Amino acid sequence: MKKATVLLALLALAGLASAQQKAEDVIKAQCEKAPVVAELWHGFRGGAPRAALENLAVEFNKMNVGKGCVRPISQGGYRDLSTKIKAAFAAGNLPAMAQAFENNIALYLEADALLPLDGRLEHLGDLNPFFVNAVKFNGKLYGLPFNKSVQVLYFNRDLLSKHGVDVPGTLDGFIAAAKKISEAEGEPVYWFRPDTSTYAYWFFNMDGTYLHDGKVVVNSPEGVKALETLVQGVKDGWAKPITSGYINQNFGKGVYGFSTDSSAGYSYYLRAAKFDLGIATLPGTAEHPGYGLVQGTNLIVFKDVDVKQQAVAFQFLNFVSGPKAQALFAAATGYVPINLKAVDEPVLQDHLMENPDFQVVIDQANYAAFEPAIPEWEQIRFDILGQAITEAVLGKATPKEALDKAQKQVEDLLSGKIR
Amino acid sequence: MNTRLRHLLGRVIIYALLSAGAVVMAFPFYWMIATSVKSPQEAQQAAPIWFPERIQPANWRTAWRLGAQGDRPWWGGFAPGRTVTLRLRVEDPDAGPLRARVPKPPAVFSDPRSESTRIRIEAANGGWEIVLENTGTQRFTTLPLVVWIPKDAGKFRAELPPDAVRSQRGFWRLEWVNVTPGLFGYLFHNYREAWHAAPFARYFFVSFFTAGTQVLGGLLIATMAAFAFARIRFPGREAVFLLFVATMMIPGEVLLIPNYILLAKLDWLDTFYALIVPWLASVFGLFLLRQFFLSLPQDLFDAARIDGASYWGMLWRIAFPLAVPGLVTYGIFAFLGAYNALLWPLIVTQSPEMRTIQVGLQAFIGEAGSDYGQLMAASTMAILPIVLGYFFAQRHFIQGIARSGIK
Known part of the structure; x- marks a missing residue:
């Protein structure tokens, strides 16, 4: 008996030990021989995005043998990444490149830590102009949009055909469709996470804007109306707040009909869904689709870094923003291809043949909305506005009260009264 | 009789309660x-699955056969020249043919696996046979497949249950x-993938080395400091201790x-x-051991002094x-703290060689x-040494945690 166990354990180990070569190891070997190593600190913990980025780095390094090499280093999640960059800035050992949200860029610019990218990007003319605009500060370009996701409408195609409902195109049509199916099924079918992202969809498509003459306003009439719509939806039984985990982790508990969620979750939605999962551009107006919140980071280049490393960094930026690399990256991860020419690439064409739904993500990227790029936004988004939305949806405060309180906190934060 | 019955009943209740507790834990x-x-x-x-497909022995036989066809019955693989046949039964085979494809990994410029696999689909009694042939010269560890x-x-049944079924138009x-x-490649798929997803052997070494050194170094420093604070009188002792x-x-x-x-x-x-040095001096350890030393009777130390022991001798002997x-x-606390630490190792290290299991x-x-599958496989691997350690040092664990009065 004991012998058998030992034998089994040994067999198991032998099987585990026969490894394939990992991208990480290939990069390490490539960089040992390279005269210049440019580090890229990123916030991909794992999964397809990290694998795709590492595979791209391997290709880049192959093309640049003897000249330079790029080494991606995972620093945990995005929040861990920005903590580490702050620490590294103070200690003076910054990498050549890093991922950064727009509000991170605003913060790093306060310390004058970044190099403008103007005039150094080959493919600038082909890049999605909305995304490029979002990384311009004082007329200068400080980031290369990289892994960008956009909100889309996810829906249960099987459920819609069962009730003879078409995919809604307008905001009113969306509410009507959700109401109709919810009444027939006897439970709410629009699932949402009560957070700033879901709220942003309703807010932006009710003509809301956060910045009024450069001042952050979270309790505008449009804001109150957007939050009231969600709260009313819960009361009327067509909207269901999901408070634990991602929406796709709750499949199987009740009837799922719609959600307005980031395209970055597409592969996880697909994986969890047994029903026919569809995606569509967001419901908006009769003329055009709704605006979707853009999330995801940009690649930045730091100023106080060796010029040789910066040169490699710029080469890498040109490589990853090229049509072929973007087509591969988009097909692998589900992020929006930031290079508009990527759709003509065979790789992306093949991917679209297999996954026709991906065209939706590309179309939705033309109706992109951004949150304010100010250094404090991260804190406002999670700790102030996000809190207010959750409170209102869970019925702890009325939408107006919750947003007024949030506005007060935002003003205190921006004037330095609280931290 | 009555008392015996009552005794028995009491026993039954106690055992039932304890068993319930054990199940919950x-x-x-x-x-x-x-x-x-x-x-x-x-x-x-979201609805819990108690017995996943992969632990059902009925599927093991197929996994074994497919593995043997591809390369090896225990760990499978897809060797050059080999042909693998996967059978699929359907209710109505006339409804139209299947489509099958070997998917590519993310963002690779070329993929030898899908490029060198030839797929044939043949009608077989009551269903279809998907015949996969490795026409290349390379051996592959795994062979993923998508079938429409x-x-x-109508109803369908695949010989090897698919890992995902989705409705698509x-x-x-x-x-x-x-x-x-x-067989093992089927049962331990997540373990193998997880093990290869990151250099876990190195991570284990770093975690154990870091935690072990922290414990030994920490014990040495805390013992000496605690002894000084507990048993040596010097000016400002209380103030310094308070500061710590x-x-x-x-x-x-x-x-x-x-x-x-x-x-x-x-x-x-x-x-x-x-990873190690900033955590060597632990105030928690200092405090804990000082209280311990204070609880020892002063007479012992007086006797030692009379016999001519120095402070050093009193401490160690x-x-x-x-x-x-x-x-x-x-x-135990220092070890678990070091082993479970996440943010600190993440911030102060860069290279995969210096990263910890967490x-x-x-x-x-x-x-x-x-x-989740791979996450839990990796978590099982990470927790295994601690569980084994617990079996060997169970008594100390329980006493240690009970003694400190905190969880």
Whole structure:
């Protein structure tokens, strides 16, 4: 008996030990021989995005043998990444490149830590102009949009055909469709996470804007109306707040009909869904689709870094923003291809043949909305506005009260009264 | 008779309660292990799946056969020249043919596996045979497959249960992560993938070395300091001690950036020094051991002094042996703290060679979802040494935790 166990354990180990070569190891070997190593600190913990980025780095390094090499280093999640960059800035050992949200860029610019990218990007003319605009500060370009996701409408195609409902195109049509199916099924079918992202969809498509003459306003009439719509939806039984985990982790508990969620979750939605999962551009107006919140980071280049490393960094930026690399990256991860020419690439064409739904993500990227790029936004988004939305949806405060309180906190934060 | 019955009844109730408690305590472990052998779709279902497909012996036979066809019956694989046949039964084979494809890994410029696999689909009695042939010269560890079955074909049953089934317009889309698994390759798929997803052997070494050194070094420093505070009189002793204890009130996060800068100035980043040295002096250990030394009778030390012992002698020959339970308590806490640390190793290290097991577990957490099967497989691997350690040192563990009065 004991012998058998030992034998089994040994067999198991032998099987585990026969490894394939990992991208990480290939990069390490490539960089040992390279005269210049440019580090890229990123916030991909794992999964397809990290694998795709590492595979791209391997290709880049192959093309640049003897000249330079790029080494991606995972620093945990995005929040861990920005903590580490702050620490590294103070200690003076910054990498050549890093991922950064727009509000991170605003913060790093306060310390004058970044190099403008103007005039150094080959493919600038082909890049999605909305995304490029979002990384311009004082007329200068400080980031290369990289892994960008956009909100889309996810829906249960099987459920819609069962009730003879078409995919809604307008905001009113969306509410009507959700109401109709919810009444027939006897439970709410629009699932949402009560957070700033879901709220942003309703807010932006009710003509809301956060910045009024450069001042952050979270309790505008449009804001109150957007939050009231969600709260009313819960009361009327067509909207269901999901408070634990991602929406796709709750499949199987009740009837799922719609959600307005980031395209970055597409592969996880697909994986969890047994029903026919569809995606569509967001419901908006009769003329055009709704605006979707853009999330995801940009690649930045730091100023106080060796010029040789910066040169490699710029080469890498040109490589990853090229049509072929973007087509591969988009097909692998589900992020929006930031290079508009990527759709003509065979790789992306093949991917679209297999996954026709991906065209939706590309179309939705033309109706992109951004949150304010100010250094404090991260804190406002999670700790102030996000809190207010959750409170209102869970019925702890009325939408107006919750947003007024949030506005007060935002003003205190921006004037330095609280931290 | 009556008393015996009552006694028996009491026993039954006690055992029932204890068993219920044991089940409740063991449940998370069962869940972790069960999830570690689930396919991605199984792992993501909200309705719990108690017995995943991969632990059902009926499927093992097929896994064994497919593995043997591909290369090896235990661990599978897909060797050059080999042909693998996967059978699929459908209710109505006339509904139209299947489609099958070998999917490509993310963002590769070329993929030898899908390019050198020839797929033929043949009608067989009551269904279809998918014949996969390796026409290349390379051996592959796994062979993923996607198959589309027209919905009109009615009910279907694949010889090896697919890892995911989805509705896609007029088709059912079936996905296998590996159709040449072999028995172990099937059962331990997530373990193998997880093990290869990151250099776990190195992570284990770093974690154990870091935690072990922290415990030994920490014990040495804490013992000497605690003895001084407990048994040696010197001016300002209470004040200095108070100052030390006060540092316990500063949250670790606040010290993160200053500590990082200090380490950067010392050029210690991404080395074992950064992982170990800042945690060697533990105020918790100091406090715990000081209380321990204070509880020892003064007479012992007086007697030692009369016999001519120095402070050094009193520490190592009298206080130290008597304080073993306290040392074990501190050792366990220090070890678990170091082994479970995440943020600190993440911040002060760069290279995969210097990262710990807890940082490694992050590889399975995505931006918009997690790979629970692999995450749980890796968690099982990470927790195994601690569980084994617990079996060997059970007595100390229980006493240690009970003694410190905190969890």
